[in-house]
Amino acid sequence: MELSPGHPLDEVALSAEFGISRTPLREIIQKLGGEGYLTLLENRGAKVASLDLSTLRHFFQAAPMIYASIARLAAEHAIDSDIERLKEIQVAFRQSIGVGRSCETAGHNHRFHEAIGEMAASPYLMPSLKRLLIDHTRIGQMFYRSRSDGDRNRINEAADQHDAMIEAFAGRDASRAVELTLQHWELSRGQMERFVSPDPLPFELEGHASAV
Amino acid sequence: MELSPGHPLDEVALSAEFGISRTPLREIIQKLGGEGYLTLLENRGAKVASLDLSTLRHFFQAAPMIYASIARLAAEHAIDSDIERLKEIQVAFRQSIGVGRSCETAGHNHRFHEAIGEMAASPYLMPSLKRLLIDHTRIGQMFYRSRSDGDRNRINEAADQHDAMIEAFAGRDASRAVELTLQHWELSRGQMERFVSPDPLPFELEGHASAV
DNA sequence: ATTGTACAATATGTATACAATTCACTCTTG
DNA sequence: CAAGAGTGAATTGTATACATATTGTACAAT
Numbered sequence: 310m311e312l313s314p315g316h317p318l319d320e321v322a323l324s325a326e327f328g329i330s331r332t333p334l335r336e337i338i339q340k341l342g343g344e345g346y347l348t349l350l351e352n353r354g355a356k357v358a359s360l361d362l363s364t365l366r367h368f369f370q371a372a373p374m375i376y377a378s379i380a381r382l383a384a385e386h387a388i389d390s391d392i393e394r395l396k397e398i399q400v401a402f403r404q405s406i407g408v409g410r411s412c413e414t415a416g417h418n419h420r421f422h423e424a425i426g427e428m429a430a431s432p433y434l435m436p437s438l439k440r441l442l443i444d445h446t447r448i449g450q451m452f453y454r455s456r457s458d459g460d461r462n463r464i465n466e467a468a469d470q471h472d473a474m475i476e477a478f479a480g481r482d483a484s485r486a487v488e489l490t491l492q493h494w495e496l497s498r499g500q501m502e503r504f505v506s507p508d509p510l511p512f513e514l515e516g517h518a519s520a521v
Numbered sequence: 522m523e524l525s526p527g528h529p530l531d532e533v534a535l536s537a538e539f540g541i542s543r544t545p546l547r548e549i550i551q552k553l554g555g556e557g558y559l560t561l562l563e564n565r566g567a568k569v570a571s572l573d574l575s576t577l578r579h580f581f582q583a584a585p586m587i588y589a590s591i592a593r594l595a596a597e598h599a600i601d602s603d604i605e606r607l608k609e610i611q612v613a614f615r616q617s618i619g620v621g622r623s624c625e626t627a628g629h630n631h632r633f634h635e636a637i638g639e640m641a642a643s644p645y646l647m648p649s650l651k652r653l654l655i656d657h658t659r660i661g662q663m664f665y666r667s668r669s670d671g672d673r674n675r676i677n678e679a680a681d682q683h684d685a686m687i688e689a690f691a692g693r694d695a696s697r698a699v700e701l702t703l704q705h706w707e708l709s710r711g712q713m714e715r716f717v718s719p720d721p722l723p724f725e726l727e728g729h730a731s732a733v
Numbered sequence: 734a735t736t737g738t739a740c741a742a743t744a745t746g747t748a749t750a751c752a753a754t755t756c757a758c759t760c761t762t763g
Numbered sequence: 764c765a766a767g768a769g770t771g772a773a774t775t776g777t778a779t780a781c782a783t784a785t786t787g788t789a790c791a792a793t
Contacts, residue, residue, distance in 0.1 A: 343555030371645035433583035436648035542748045
């Protein structure tokens with residue numbers, strides 16, 4: 310998340326940075342490429358996956374369906390140890406909100422939803438969930454970065470929704486879990502749309518004061 | 522598909538077999554692992570992904586939803602070159618039925634459905650589709666292997682459905698494409714279920730002739 | 734002045750050698 | 764006789780060196 314989309318990767322520089330040889334680094338790059346973090350080019354190395362308009366459109370199309378399906382399966386398959394794990398992540402998530410490091414908060418949120426995916430235990434939906442979560446975290450980093458009063462309220466609302474979701478999973482209530490998941494998605498979607506299309510800057514037009 | 526599920530892979534033997542060094546072979550293994558063909562174990566190499574009962578259950582749960590979603594998007598996004606590609610694959614598919622090599626037929630079928638996925642152009646649904654197709658091909662290999670009259674009829678029916686699907690895509694008819702896709706799925710599902718739970722062997726029970 | 738070609742530099746792909754971990758077999762001990 | 768520890772063989776993980784491909788720059792020709 311430190312590198313912007315499309316940024317090319319230098320194998321020797323990275324291997325030096327992490328203190329490993331090029332061979333294991335290349336294996337990591339292959340793996341990240343397979344997971345969708347990186348785009349691999351033949352004989353031309355790897356670059357950070359891009360996030361263009363078409364990709365964004367597909368993201369908003371696919372996300373609710375996959376998230377809802379995963380939530381339903383997770384509620385059906387939940388065992389006590391899964392719930393405990395979710396609770397642990399949620400504690401860390403709430404703590405990081407207090408501290409205020411956006412990167413950490415985004416990471417805990419990612420892990421929370423990934424853990425739900427693992428509860429669902431579907432090897433066929435998991436790949437798409439992972440791909441969605443990667444870009445959700447990348448797009449939504451602003452969700453946790455900005456610190457206006459409205460944003461802070463929305464982060465706390467998201468945390469409350471996490472708690473409610475945990476309860477639904479604990480009660481094996483699939484339809485409630487789906488319902489909460491879709492509410493959670495709507496909150497996040499609103500925030501992302503607000504980021505993509507923010508309030509316009511104040512302006513003056515031919516001597517008339519702007520309506521801001 | 523030559524190796525049965527769970528079979529462990531020997532790196533040196535494979536690198537010798539394909540005439541390449543271990544380094545590029547390992548990268549291929551990493552990639553196949555990420556795509557779900559192989560299960561990677563830390564310090565213990567890779568093995569062919571297993572196909573247990575739980576996995577099979579998830580397969581039947583997830584497949585119709587993903588296939589239908591992909592079909593809808595494919596019909597919406599279809600461009601002429603996509604349709605041409607589908608037609609080409611379909612010709613090869615029909616030819617291989619005539620020749621009768623099951624492995625080839627299964628391969629062409631795989632490519633046909635993968636091409637539909639590429640038409641859909643959704644980076645978020647594609648990973649799950651690929652995972653589904655891998656196991657669909659593995660499970661369904663019997664569909665194209667066995668050559669009873671009933672099976673031969675069903676293969677031809679599947680080919681006819683392919684043609685109908687191409688027409689639906691060409692006409693950008695999303696709901697028709699979804700309808701045909703679900704019919705196609707049902708045909709395949711029936712065949713797979715018939716393989717998992719075939720007619721019982723003839724038997725004799727305490728002197729009474731069996732009803733076979 | 735612009736375009737094309739050639740050469741050099743840089744980065745990726747591959748092979749081989751070495752280190753570390755695992756597994757199996759044997760030997761010892763209770 | 765069984766159980767456990769130790770040793771050795773085999774296999775996986777890592778590093779380095781070399782081959783190959785791409786890209787940028789410089790020079791020449793149109």
